[in-house]
Amino acid sequence: MFDGPATPPGLPVDAAGINLMTAAGRTAWRDGQASAAGIRRDGRVLNVDIVRAGAAQDCLIWRFSAAPGTDTLFDPSEIIDGAWGERMGEAGVMIALIGSEGRVRAANRPMVKRATGRGDAPIAGRDLASLLSSDSHGQTRFKLEGPLGTPLRLFTIPVAAEAENGPQLVALIDDDSLRAGEGADIPLQKLLAMLPLGLALADRDGRFLYMNQAFIRAANVAAGSTPVYPGDLVIRDDKTAVADAVRRFASGQTSSGDMSVRLRDRPDEPVALTMAGARGLGEAAVLLSLKDNTEESRLKREVAQATKMQAVGQLAGGVAHDFNNILTAIIGHCDLMLMRHTPGDSDYDDITQIRINSNRAAGLTRQLLAFSRQQTLRPQILQLPDVIAEVSHLLQRLLGETVTLAVNHGRALGSVRADPGQLEQVIVNLAVNARDAMPNGGTVTLQTYAVSAADVRKLGSDIMPVIDYTALRLSDTGTGIPPEILSKVFEPFFTTKEIGKGTGLGLSTVYGIVKQSNGFIFADSKEGVGTSFVIYLPVHKAEEPAQIEAPVKVEKPADLWGNETVLVVEDEDMVRTVAERALSRHGYTVLTASHGEEALEILGQGTQIDLLISDVVMPTMDGPTLVRHARERFPDLPILFMSGYAEEQLRKSIHIDRVAFLPKPFSVKQLAEAARDALAGTKPIIT
Incomplete structure (x- = not known):
């Protein structure tokens, strides 16, 4: 107001104003406050209020304001x-x-x-x-x-x-x-702003002139932080390469090129930065393009994970198949030895222990087959609440006294087609893992609910078909799973438990059973809050209302002896020997062959064959090819396939009528029962 550091009353005002301020100042020193009006300065009329202040009351505060009615x-x-x-x-x-x-x-x-x-x-x-x-x-x-x-x-x-x-x-x-420098065209800026691609302009010195919103999102530029150079967006190792590329395109021909860079905020995910020389755009010399590939990276990770799981599944299935042959021989020889010993003999207990451990190993191979989706399933039309009701008493004992089990069922649940025994195993495995994640107790919640096709569409999943599902959610209030481990929980032999407390096959078995049932399973977890697994099973669509019935079991024949002639075809010597000795002990006449060509030679010799028992996977000629040739000559010949793979998978690939299956490993008794059933024309029960 007064153009300088002068202090009142010595301000550049008229003489009358100085007198008014001098008098008001004396009054303020005496009374503590005072005021004066009508002080004129350059045509303005000012008022002043004065107050004595300070710890020692030795200062005056002067407040000037425009007088009312003056120019606003x-x-x-x-x-x-x-x-x-x-x-x-x-x-x-x-x-x-x-x-x-x-x-x-x-x-x-x-x-x-x-x-x-x-x-x-x-x-x-x-x-x-x-x-x-x-x-x-x-x-x-x-x-x-x-x-x-x-x-x-x-x-x-x-x-x-x-x-x-x-x-x-x-x-x-x-x-x-x-905005884009001298000579830049307004329509160009509007065009770049409307394009969904991440685009930016830089001058000859490499400085940013313009960035559209798509580029800002792709580069994850934080609000309030404006990068000056493209190198400011990348990690230190890539700064020099980016700066050199910008200078090269700015001074060279109007060409384009791509380079892989790592952004400063996402150093683990390389992205493609495209550059092109720009001419005729004023100060803009380089056009830069950066694609927001977050979604693409996520899909690549999912595909890589699915490919890895498929490869591991194939490996696990092959290992389980070969191991089943070994277990078949071990269990078979144990059974043959037990026939020569009675309880109380010195070797009887040792042989029994060998057989028990072999059966435990067979259980592990079944888990591997479940993970690789090659396990034998007995699917039925059922309701999830019925399965949970069957297993809830077992869960109460498994969870213990410190863990509370809560069960909630939704309405209008559609029926599903699955193996009830395998679904119970899924629930038990998930519940046991939840219990282990709550050492101090907590709550395990089982919830079933309907998921319509519209709900699936809202989920935005790239792998789930848009159909109706019945969902099962099992959640706990445990310690949770760290994000870096969550993507590995379904891998076989991966476990976070202490040595001796887990094989790493529990969740991989769950994954395999769910996938083999045409379902989907997803895991979600927050550390310190808990973990939840959600299983989606497709609603079974039947032309007629499905009746949920208990499986009908074929009665086992009381007499397992026979006098028929049986041809056993098996490329594994140890399995072939066990099968030959087991059937011979039950009265059968047994002929053996190590491959399909040898079996065809035996069939062509004119010997009456009453039953053909064959492995499925064999070198030179596999079991299905052998059976097709045999059926041309003997249309009514009973066939019994023995294999370490799942019956469902074999039936999808083998289009032969009137064949029975026996899964490996099997015992001497199971082989005798399967042979008797095949000769009688009934399908053997596979356990």
Whole structure:
């Protein structure tokens, strides 16, 4: 107001004003406060209020204000902070009142927000020049917004009678036409802004001139942090390569090229940065493109995980198949030895122990086959609540006293087609894992609910067909699974439990059973909160209402002896020997062959064969090919396939009628029962 550091009453006002301030100052020293009105300065009428202050009451505070009824141009709070300033801001005009010394006296809210980042930040007394910046092209921007900020146009309006020394009103408006540099075209900027691709422009020195929103999202540029160079977006190791590429494209021909870079905030996921030389775009010399490949990376990880699981599954299935042959020989020889010993003999207990451990090993191979989706299933049409009801008593004992079991069933649940025994194993495995994750107790919740096709569509899953499902959710309140481990929980032999407390096959078995039942399973976990597994099984669609019935079991024949002639075809010598000795002990005449060609030679010798028992997978000629040739000559010949693979998988690949299956490993008794059933024309029960 007074152009300098003078203090009252010695201010540049008329003589009458000095007298008024002198008298008011004396009164304030005496009474503690005083006021004076009608002080004139350059055509303005001012009032002053004086208050004595300070710890020792030895200071005076002088407050000057425009007298009521004077020109409102001299009242910043009226023209800037009031409704008039707000109305100007809504029109896109930022205004500030600047003193002759260049400091801001007042500014409207849009001006304050753009200059300081906050609409309520204090701005009075700050130097206007410190809030603005200028580049080599003479373009002015807010310093806070950096070189990528929108250029500004400034207009000054004198508000005092003496324009040279009085305050000025400064108006600032955005000028988008200057954003990409001198000569840049407005339609180009609008085009880049509308394109869904991440695009940016850089000048010959490698500085960013423009970035559209897609580029900002792909580069994950944080709000308020404006990168100056493309190298600011990548990790330190890639900075030099990016800078060299920008300079090369800026000074070379109008060519393009790609390079793999790692962003600073995502160093583990390389992304493709495309550059091309730009000509005729003003200061813009390089066009950069960055693709937001977050979704693509996620899909690649899922495909890689699925491929890995499939490969591991094939390996597990092959190992289990070969191991089943070994277990068949071990269990068979144990059975043959037990026929020569009675309980109480010195060797009887040892042989029994060998057989028990062999059966335990057979259980592990069944888990491997379940993971590789090659396990024999007996699917039925059933309701999930019925399965949970059957296993709930077992769960109560497994979970213990410190863990509470809660069961909630939804309404209108569709029936599913699955093996009830295997579903019970799925529930038990998940419940046991939940119990182990809650050493101090907690709650395990089993919940069933219907999931419509519309709900599946909302889930946005890329792998689940859009059909109706019945879902089963098992959740706990345990310690949770770390994010870096969550993606590995379904892998075989992966376990976080202590040595001796887990094989790492529990969840892989669950995964295999669910997938073999045409379902899907997903895991979700938060550390310290708990873990939940959700299983989606497709609703079974039948032409007629399905009746849920218990499986009908074929009665075992009481007499396992026979006098028929049996041809056993098996490429594994140990399995062939066990089968030959087992059937011979039950009265059969047994012929053996090590492969399909040898079996055809035996069939062509004219010997009456009553039953053909054959392995499925054999070298030179497999079992199904052998059976097709045999059926051409003997159409009614009974066939019994023995295999370590699942019956369902074999039936899908073997289109032969009237064949029975016996899974490996099997005991001597099971082989005799299967042979008797095949000769009788009934399908053997596979356990």
